[in-house]
Amino acid sequence: MAMSLLPRSLVGRVFALYSGTLGAFVALGLALFLNYHFNNELESASDDAQTLFNVLVPAVSDSAVIGDYDTIERQIKRAARHSSVAGITFVDKQGAKIDSGPAATTGSAPAWLSRWVDGHLSDRVAPIAAGGTQYGSLRLRFAAEQIANELWRVIVVALEL
Numbered sequence: 001m002a003m004s005l006l007p008r009s010l011v012g013r014v015f016a017l018y019s020g021t022l023g024a025f026v027a028l029g030l031a032l033f034l035n036y037h038f039n040n041e042l043e044s045a046s047d048d049a050q051t052l053f054n055v056l057v058p059a060v061s062d063s064a065v066i067g068d069y070d071t072i073e074r075q076i077k078r079a080a081r082h083s084s085v086a087g088i089t090f091v092d093k094q095g096a097k098i099d100s101g102p103a104a105t106t107g108s109a110p111a112w113l114s115r116w117v118d119g120h121l122s123d124r125v126a127p128i129a130a131g132g133t134q135y136g137s138l139r140l141r142f143a144a145e146q147i148a149n150e151l152w153r154v155i156v157v158a159l160e161l
Contacts (some may be wrong), residue, residue: 030158037154042120045084045147049124050138052079057126057138060090064135065129069098076100076138086143090128092136107149117151118144 007013056079063071069092076088080100090098124140 003065005027012126033158038151041147041151042117045142046123048084049142053124053126055079056088059126060129060138061130061135064090064092065130069096073098084143084147085118086141086146088141089139090136091139093134107145107152109145109148109152113152114145114148117148118142121147 007016013068034058056075059075060072063075064068072090076090076098077100079085088100121142121144123142126138126140128135
Protein backbone atom coordinates (compact mmCIF):
# COMPACT_ATOMS: atom_id res chain seq x y z
CA MET A 1 0.00 0.00 0.00
CA ALA A 2 2.74 2.48 0.94
CA MET A 3 4.63 1.76 -2.28
CA SER A 4 1.64 2.81 -4.39
CA LEU A 5 1.72 6.32 -2.89
CA LEU A 6 5.35 6.98 -3.86
CA PRO A 7 6.14 8.29 -7.34
CA ARG A 8 7.49 5.60 -9.70
CA SER A 9 10.02 7.69 -11.59
CA LEU A 10 13.21 9.26 -10.27
CA VAL A 11 12.06 12.72 -11.39
CA GLY A 12 8.79 12.29 -9.50
CA ARG A 13 10.62 11.22 -6.35
CA VAL A 14 13.03 14.16 -6.53
CA PHE A 15 10.11 16.55 -7.07
CA ALA A 16 8.24 15.03 -4.11
CA LEU A 17 11.33 15.40 -1.91
CA TYR A 18 11.80 19.00 -3.08
CA SER A 19 8.12 19.84 -2.49
CA GLY A 20 8.15 18.31 0.98
CA THR A 21 11.34 20.14 1.95
CA LEU A 22 10.07 23.45 0.58
CA GLY A 23 6.75 23.01 2.41
CA ALA A 24 8.56 22.28 5.67
CA PHE A 25 10.76 25.37 5.32
CA VAL A 26 7.77 27.60 4.52
CA ALA A 27 5.80 26.21 7.49
CA LEU A 28 8.81 26.65 9.81
CA GLY A 29 9.38 30.20 8.56
CA LEU A 30 5.71 31.07 9.08
CA ALA A 31 5.74 29.61 12.59
CA LEU A 32 8.88 31.57 13.50
CA PHE A 33 7.44 34.79 12.07
CA LEU A 34 4.17 34.40 13.98
CA ASN A 35 6.03 33.56 17.19
CA TYR A 36 8.19 36.68 16.78
CA HIS A 37 5.16 38.86 16.06
CA PHE A 38 3.25 37.41 19.03
CA ASN A 39 6.15 38.08 21.43
CA ASN A 40 6.70 41.54 19.95
CA GLU A 41 3.01 42.44 20.38
CA LEU A 42 3.01 41.29 24.02
CA GLU A 43 6.22 43.19 24.75
CA SER A 44 4.79 46.31 23.12
CA ALA A 45 1.63 46.09 25.22
CA SER A 46 3.70 45.61 28.37
CA ASP A 47 5.90 48.60 27.52
CA ASP A 48 2.82 50.73 26.81
CA ALA A 49 1.37 49.78 30.19
CA GLN A 50 4.60 50.64 31.98
CA THR A 51 4.76 54.02 30.26
CA LEU A 52 1.13 54.67 31.12
CA PHE A 53 1.81 53.82 34.76
CA ASN A 54 4.86 56.07 34.84
CA VAL A 55 2.68 58.99 33.75
CA LEU A 56 -0.52 58.13 35.60
CA VAL A 57 0.66 57.07 39.08
CA PRO A 58 2.15 60.46 40.11
CA ALA A 59 -0.92 62.35 38.90
CA VAL A 60 -3.31 59.97 40.68
CA SER A 61 -1.16 60.10 43.83
CA ASP A 62 -1.33 63.89 43.92
CA SER A 63 -5.11 63.83 43.51
CA ALA A 64 -5.54 61.06 46.09
CA VAL A 65 -3.63 63.04 48.70
CA ILE A 66 -6.13 65.90 48.53
CA GLY A 67 -9.12 63.57 48.04
CA ASP A 68 -9.99 64.85 44.56
CA TYR A 69 -11.74 61.75 43.21
CA ASP A 70 -13.31 63.63 40.29
CA THR A 71 -9.86 64.39 38.92
CA ILE A 72 -8.80 60.78 39.42
CA GLU A 73 -11.86 59.62 37.48
CA ARG A 74 -11.12 62.02 34.61
CA GLN A 75 -7.47 60.99 34.51
CA ILE A 76 -8.11 57.26 34.38
CA LYS A 77 -10.91 57.61 31.81
CA ARG A 78 -8.61 59.67 29.59
CA ALA A 79 -5.75 57.20 30.05
CA ALA A 80 -8.00 54.19 29.37
CA ARG A 81 -8.45 55.30 25.77
CA HIS A 82 -4.98 53.85 25.20
CA SER A 83 -4.93 51.09 22.59
CA SER A 84 -3.69 48.19 24.72
CA VAL A 85 -5.71 49.01 27.84
CA ALA A 86 -9.20 47.62 28.50
CA GLY A 87 -9.71 49.49 31.74
CA ILE A 88 -8.14 51.13 34.74
CA THR A 89 -9.49 50.92 38.29
CA PHE A 90 -8.54 52.99 41.32
CA VAL A 91 -9.39 51.45 44.69
CA ASP A 92 -8.90 53.65 47.74
CA LYS A 93 -7.98 52.39 51.20
CA GLN A 94 -11.65 52.33 52.30
CA GLY A 95 -12.57 50.11 49.34
CA ALA A 96 -14.29 52.67 47.10
CA LYS A 97 -13.70 52.03 43.40
CA ILE A 98 -13.36 54.35 40.45
CA ASP A 99 -13.46 52.45 37.18
CA SER A 100 -12.73 53.73 33.70
CA GLY A 101 -15.46 51.51 32.27
CA PRO A 102 -15.24 48.76 29.70
CA ALA A 103 -13.44 49.41 26.44
CA ALA A 104 -15.40 48.85 23.25
CA THR A 105 -13.88 46.05 21.21
CA THR A 106 -14.85 44.85 17.80
CA GLY A 107 -12.99 42.24 15.87
CA SER A 108 -12.92 38.81 14.42
CA ALA A 109 -10.25 37.04 16.45
CA PRO A 110 -11.28 33.57 17.60
CA ALA A 111 -11.95 33.04 21.28
CA TRP A 112 -9.03 30.64 21.71
CA LEU A 113 -6.57 33.33 20.56
CA SER A 114 -8.11 35.91 22.93
CA ARG A 115 -7.79 33.42 25.81
CA TRP A 116 -4.19 32.66 24.83
CA VAL A 117 -3.26 36.36 24.76
CA ASP A 118 -5.11 36.93 28.04
CA GLY A 119 -3.17 34.06 29.61
CA HIS A 120 0.14 35.72 28.69
CA LEU A 121 -0.80 39.18 29.99
CA SER A 122 -1.55 39.77 33.63
CA ASP A 123 -3.10 42.85 35.19
CA ARG A 124 -0.71 45.50 36.43
CA VAL A 125 -1.15 46.91 39.94
CA ALA A 126 0.60 49.96 41.34
CA PRO A 127 0.27 51.24 44.89
CA ILE A 128 -0.78 54.85 45.27
CA ALA A 129 1.25 56.27 48.13
CA ALA A 130 2.67 59.62 49.10
CA GLY A 131 4.74 60.60 52.13
CA GLY A 132 4.69 57.06 53.48
CA THR A 133 0.88 56.91 53.50
CA GLN A 134 -0.97 54.37 51.38
CA TYR A 135 -3.98 55.91 49.61
CA GLY A 136 -5.05 52.97 47.48
CA SER A 137 -4.02 51.05 44.38
CA LEU A 138 -4.31 51.44 40.64
CA ARG A 139 -5.11 48.36 38.53
CA LEU A 140 -4.64 48.23 34.76
CA ARG A 141 -6.37 45.55 32.67
CA PHE A 142 -5.01 44.75 29.22
CA ALA A 143 -7.29 44.70 26.18
CA ALA A 144 -6.59 41.08 25.25
CA GLU A 145 -9.30 41.08 22.58
CA GLN A 146 -7.80 44.08 20.79
CA ILE A 147 -4.33 42.55 20.88
CA ALA A 148 -5.74 39.22 19.68
CA ASN A 149 -7.56 40.99 16.83
CA GLU A 150 -4.29 42.54 15.66
CA LEU A 151 -2.52 39.18 15.88
CA TRP A 152 -5.37 37.47 14.03
CA ARG A 153 -5.16 40.04 11.24
CA VAL A 154 -1.43 39.31 10.85
CA ILE A 155 -2.05 35.54 10.92
CA VAL A 156 -4.69 35.78 8.19
CA VAL A 157 -2.50 37.96 5.96
CA ALA A 158 0.51 35.65 6.46
CA LEU A 159 -1.55 32.56 5.62
CA GLU A 160 -3.04 34.25 2.55
CA LEU A 161 0.45 35.02 1.26
